[in-house]
Amino acid sequence: MFLRPLQYVTLTSNRSVHHSCRVLVIGGGAGGCAVAAKLTKVLKKNEVIILDPSEKHFYQPLFTLIGGGIYGLEKSFKFQKDVLPEDAKWIQDKVQQLSPKSNEVITAGGDTIKYDFLLLALGLETNYEKIPGLLEALQTDSGVCSNYSDKYVEKTFKVMKNFDSGNAIFTYPDSPVKCPGAPQKICYLTEDYLRKNGKRDKANIIYNSSLPVIFGVKKYADALWKVVEGRNIEVNLRTNLIEVKPDKKEAIFENLDKPGEKKVYEFSMLHVTPPMSTPAVLRTNKELSNSTGFADVNPDSLQHVNFPNVFAIGDCSSSPNSKTAAAAAAQSVVVFKNLMDEMNGRKVTKKYDGYASCPLVTGYNKCILAEFDYKLQPLETFPIDQDKEMISMYLMKKLFMPPLYWNLMMKGYWNGPAVMRKILHLGFK
Ligand SMILES: Cc1cc2nc3c(=O)[nH]c(=O)nc-3n(C[C@H](O)[C@H](O)[C@H](O)COP(=O)(O)OP(=O)(O)OC[C@H]3O[C@@H](n4cnc5c(N)ncnc54)[C@H](O)[C@@H]3O)c2cc1C
Structure with a gap:
């Protein structure tokens, strides 16, 4: 009875800044940053707020190669300030409370952020x-x-x-x-x-x-x-x-x-x-999460099942795909398009097919590039059988994917290989 007002006083006297924005992105990792970058190209400066406490942004897929001694840790990260889109406002803090009915969140530092649209991109802990x-x-x-x-x-x-x-x-x-x-x-x-x-x-x-x-x-x-x-x-x-x-x-x-x-x-x-698991702030929020603690979204549209102004992307989403950065790339265009349609009063139509890929490194110069959809059916980019160990796929994982992540996906220009797949299969896939 006594603690509540005291706690409130402590938080508010620390900072208690009020922010508001058109779109709040919680989590500036692979999925959150990719969508924020797209949004800042069409919205005004600072209409997008990104809430994320991390100073460093890790390209986690490189961790396998770091573990194998191929790269040092320094190759896997950049500073968040250099990765997040310039025209978004970054609040370096954690979300502490999510209140989807009143369209606001409270941060660990005591700030309140009001939003019109929310993107949950908190990843897995x-x-x-x-x-x-x-x-x-x-x-x-x-x-x-x-x-x-x-x-x-x-x-x-x-x-x-x-x-x-x-x-x-x-x-x-x-x-x-x-x-x-x-x-x-x-x-x-x-x-x-x-x-x-x-x-x-x-x-x-x-x-x-x-x-x-x-x-x-x-x-x-x-x-x-x-x-x-x-x-x-x-x-x-x-x-x-x-x-x-x-x-x-x-x-x-x-x-x-x-x-x-x-x-x-x-x-x-x-x-x-x-x-x-998903972070506790989401997992324990019964309005936003499902029984397993994931953001409860429609698997096609990635829009929340109860709050149409809320979307989720990446590892924290309930969409039953394999949790990978490759999946987040394919989801980013769906979330962006559907969020913009919802914002502009249009029907939400774009569908995610569950695409995920997993470069299964099987040795120091070998890799099987697994690519598949919601039905766990192969959805391969290249017109060859990808269930073979190949040096080309290993080199792609090692040399091609990191720059693709930093220079295209994090800047909002990479939506996964769907277009490339169509071209390479002469329009038949
Ligand atoms: C060892 C390893 C190997 C992998 N290999 C591959 C691979 O080969 N290919 C592939 O595609 N994927 C791979 N992945 C998976 C890939 O890294 C993740 O699927 C991807 O990063 C998910 O993106 P995300 O945006 O959902 O989460 P993340 O990129 O993890 O980002 C989550 C963000 O949320 C922030 N956050 C957390 N809690 C809070 C909070 N309370 N408030 C605000 N912000 C918060 C974090 O700081 C972080 O920036 C690998 C991962 C690991 C660990």
């Missing part, structure tokens, strides 16, 4: 703390690493280099994840690295995944089974990491199909993909 022992192990155990955080990603290559013998284990959690291919890409890179450095015969390479399949799209799953069989990688499905004991160098897994059944593995190397 990593929950390392949900696995007992994991945070301690990441900080103290020389064999535990994770590509999923800028804090730990550079440790992965150190662990690979220091590996002598024993189990090298790679995990996939029992939660939605961003880039569902990334947990196994680092497994393939490690296997290749150990082979090239004469240590492969001393290593048991194990991929323990919570999923019932190695990959959600059959065409690429068939190709990946050939890769793991050919390279003697043990794959255990429905096997979920529940605890790490750094003192004993043990990782404990549960069998998701047999409740209560656990298996303890000793490890020399443990690469963990942590459980993930």
Whole structure:
């Protein structure tokens, strides 16, 4: 009873600035920045506000290559002030409360932002703390690493280099994840690295995944089974990491199909993909999120099911696509067009087909470029069978995609490869 007014006084006396805008974009990552860049080309200066606390903007798809020692962390980020569109106003703060009925949000610093339209682009957060022992192990155990955080990603290559013998284990959690291919890409890179450095015969390479399949799209799953069989990688499905004991160098897994059944593995190397969720501010907001905590949008239009002036893009959206930056690129044009139509009183018509792509790096010069839609059917850009390991796809991931992200997608000019696909398939796809 007493705390509420006190808390309010503290927040308001700190800052309590009131802002208003035509479009508020919460989260200036891959999806939020791409749409904000498009919006600033048609709206007036500062009619778009971007709310994001991060000083650095990471191109996260590079984390796989950083983990593999191909690039240093400095290659993966730019400062947010240099990435976000000039004509948008950036408020460097976190959203603390979302009030869609009154079209306003409150920031952690106590500011109020009123908006006409809202774009939710908060991404997914990593929950390392949900696995007992994991945070301690990441900080103290020389064999535990994770590509999923800028804090730990550079440790992965150190662990690979220091590996002598024993189990090298790679995990996939029992939660939605961003880039569902990334947990196994680092497994393939490690296997290749150990082979090239004469240590492969001393290593048991194990991929323990919570999923019932190695990959959600059959065409690429068939190709990946050939890769793991050919390279003697043990794959255990429905096997979920529940605890790490750094003192004993043990990782404990549960069998998701047999409740209560656990298996303890000793490890020399443990690469963990942590459980993930949407940020609590969205997940706990019952007006905006669905039962799993994702922004509750129509999967075609990406417009909120209850609030027509709210849209979502990227990893925090309930649209049932694979969560990748490539998906956010394809969504950006749909969100932009539909948001502008809603703003101008026109019918919202543009549809997202669920396109996502995942460059499945299988070695230091090999990659299977998976591209698919909502129905988990291949939707390939190139007029060749993409279920093969190819050096060209690896070079595309390594050399072509980063500049495409920074120079085209972040500037609002890249909507995914749909146009290129049509041209390369002579209009037939
Ligand atoms: C290891 C790894 C490998 C990957 N590989 C690939 C790949 O090969 N290809 C691919 O396409 N994708 C890949 N991805 C996935 C890709 O990076 C994400 O899908 C993409 O970044 C999603 O974009 P987003 O805008 O939804 O979220 P993000 O880009 O994560 O941006 C979210 C933004 O929200 C902000 N935010 C968070 N909380 C708040 C808050 N409370 N208030 C305000 N702002 C907030 C954050 O600061 C951040 O800037 C990979 C990701 C990882 C981690």
